[in-house]
Amino acid sequence: AQSVTQLGSHVSVSEGALVLLRCNYSSSVPPYLFWYVQYPNQGLQLLLKYTSAATLVKGINGFEAEFKKSETSFHLTKPSAHMSDAAEYFCAVSKSYNTDKLIFGTGTRLQVFP
Amino acid sequence: EPEVTQTPSHQVTQMGQEVILRCVPISNHLYFYWYRQILGQKVEFLVSFYNNEISEKSEIFDDQFSVERPDGSNFTLKIRSTKLEDSAMYFCASVGGAPQETQYFGPGTRLLVL
Numbered sequence: 001a002q003s004v005t006q007l008g009s010h011v012s013v014s015e016g017a018l019v020l021l022r023c024n025y026s027s028s029v030p031p032y033l034f035w036y037v038q039y040p041n042q043g044l045q046l047l048l049k050y051t052s053a054a055t056l057v058k059g060i061n062g063f064e065a066e067f068k069k070s071e072t073s074f075h076l077t078k079p080s081a082h083m084s085d086a087a088e089y090f091c092a093v094s095k096s097y098n099t100d101k102l103i104f105g106t107g108t109r110l111q112v113f114p
Numbered sequence: 115e116p117e118v119t120q121t122p123s124h125q126v127t128q129m130g131q132e133v134i135l136r137c138v139p140i141s142n143h144l145y146f147y148w149y150r151q152i153l154g155q156k157v158e159f160l161v162s163f164y165n166n167e168i169s170e171k172s173e174i175f176d177d178q179f180s181v182e183r184p185d186g187s188n189f190t191l192k193i194r195s196t197k198l199e200d201s202a203m204y205f206c207a208s209v210g211g212a213p214q215e216t217q218y219f220g221p222g223t224r225l226l227v228l
Contacts, residue, residue: 098215098216101162
């Protein structure tokens, strides 16, 4: 069985500060890991994905995530937060990178203060 | 950029009524999904659909739910007799199946059962 746990339902940072959103996974098979972002009244948009090609994954909007097997983690970071980063962020795991179902975490709402 | 669309954006219904949620996946995609998100909870997989049949369904997807691809473009989710606990945001997703692709999500339909 697969699952993900996102620590912290709300994270607040100042504009320009480091963003760190935590995700830990559990998987009995090699996992494919994803981060999605949801802006208000919009659907889920893929930020980045881990598919075993490289442990450090770069995504859109300056976000990146590092796969750490020893820690079963896939934390999302961004060096400098921007006001436009305020959104809900979801970590997800799957058995493949495209056709298998996605199993989501509970989400982390990021607030960015000026 | 192609996108997944969903209608209606909001629907209010009475308990026991039937509802049909509609989705138009990206035109050359082959795999289709429904997910739901009860307010304040995680996004949950409901069902996946490929080659005109259900390929996987969750335990949530009981006999009250059905999916259909009636005309080669629309992908619908029907709830035969809605319950209060069916109130949620319902997301449709699709993917083409090529190795570099991931699931594209629609903006969701917010269903409220009274």
